[in-house]
Amino acid sequence: MNRSIIIAIIIAVGVTAWIASGQIDMSGDGEDTAGNAAAATNTENVSEETATAEYEQNAPKIMGVRYLTFTAQPRQREIIVHGKTEANRVVELKAEISGRVKSVHVNDGDRVKRGDRLVSFDVKDNEARLQEAQALVRQREIEFNAAQKLNKKGFSSDTTFASAKAQLDSAKAQVTAMRIRLNDLVINAPFDGYIEKRSAEVGDFVKDGNPIATIVESDPLIVTGQISELQVGNIEVGGEGSAQLVTGEEVTGSVTFIGSVADPETRTFRVELEVPNEGYKLRSGVTAEITFKTNSVKAHFLSPAYLTLNDAGVLGLRAVGENDIVEFYPVKILSDTPDGVWVQGLPETVRLIVVGQDFVRAGDKVKPDLFVAEATK
Structure with missing residues (x-):
């Protein structure tokens, strides 16, 4: 075999074996690759640390x-309004007939009961007139009875009977009128209360309609105030309330009246709180602070x-x-x-x-x- 061919074969076999063994000398390239990988890892670590720091810095603090x-x-809600005390009733009694005052039975400030005599007028001939009217009634009764018997027997007409009946009724009406007149000669108290002012004196001649006395009922006492249109719907009749008087007394009672028409100037509604006033210790016209109880919330x-x-x-x-x-x-x-x-x-x-x-x-x-x-x- 040609020597050159043998050499070529030997070289080829050697190269093949060397490649197969993985021992190619790439030490320079390997070192560079490992270095690049390490550098990349370090860069990633630094980026993560930076991002964490930025997040912690920018995250909202709790x-x-x-x-x-x-x-x-x-x-229980409360509504406070300012007001004053008022008497439950104040009545000025006036004469219903003309006459001379014979006697007075009360003085200013006296307490009276319903029906008590306050002032009496001179009777004069009023009792005689009553007796005359009563005598006339007895006469008309006799005439009526006679006319009735005759009418039943047919000896008297129905017209005559009716006339007798009318005359009897008229006589009875006169008696009633005289009794009313006698009653009017005495002025009585219409309710329990006290006399604020007596205008008539003994010997005064009082004409029909002249004032006789002023009587006041202040038990119970009324505490009145004005409540705004925004709050009036929060209270109701029968509800509870209390009042602090400027004189120092504190009283409690119930709502008896709430106005349905507002004051055109203030746009408020009148409200009344009824409180007991035994012995008339509380006076009318005293400034008060009223507290109304409302529904529980x-x-x-x-x-x-x-x-x-x-x-x-x-x-x-x-x-x-x-x-x-x-x-x-x-x-x-x-x-x-x-x-x-x-x-x-x-x-x-x-x-x-x-x-x-x-x-x-x-x-x-x-x-x-x-x-x-x-x-x-």
Whole structure:
């Protein structure tokens, strides 16, 4: 065999064996590949750390707050109006006939019962007139009985009988009129009360319609006020109320009247509270502050320090809602007391933020912590 061919074969076999063994000298390229892989890994680690740092820096911070749990309680709302006391009835008694005052039976300030005599007029000839009328009745009765018997026997016409009946009725009417006139000669008290003023004196000649006395009924006493059109629908006749008088007395009673027509100038309605006044200790015309009780509603009692304003200036409270998200509830103050305020507008049970409420807004996520202190009732 040709020597050159043998050499070529040997070289080919050697190259083939060398390639098959994977020992090609690529040390330079291998080192570069490994270096590139390590560099890529380091770059990825740096990017992840940078991204984490940026996220932590830009992520919203969770504010820690403290809360208390409040549950709604029944609360009877109150409406306060200013008014005054008034007598239940004030009547000026007047003469029904003309005559001279014979005697007076009461003085100013006297207490009287219904039917008590106040003033008496001189009877003069009125009793004689009554006796005359009664005598005429007896005469007409005899004439009527006779006409009735004759009419039954057919000796008298129906016209004659009817005339006798009419004359008898007329005589009886005269007796009734005279008795009424005699009764009018005495002025009696129409109801229990006291005499505010007596106008008639003994010897006065009083004409028909002239004032005799003023009688006042102040038990019960009426406390009146004007309630606004926005609140009048919250009270009803029969409801409870109380009044604080400027003289220091405090009385309670029930609503007896609510006006149905508003005052055209003030757009308010008259309301009356009836209170007992045994012994007439309370006086009419005294300034009073009236408090009316309304229907019971659900409300929360809390410290006014928990109240806050939202960005729109609305008064309300911030609470911890679901998933610890802050919620804002506008509220209405029902009443303010030295111990706290009653508010309406919250859920029946709510976790109110009592510490940190001014540093969070609705929609913020917070880290709530129960306020360890005695809760306000």
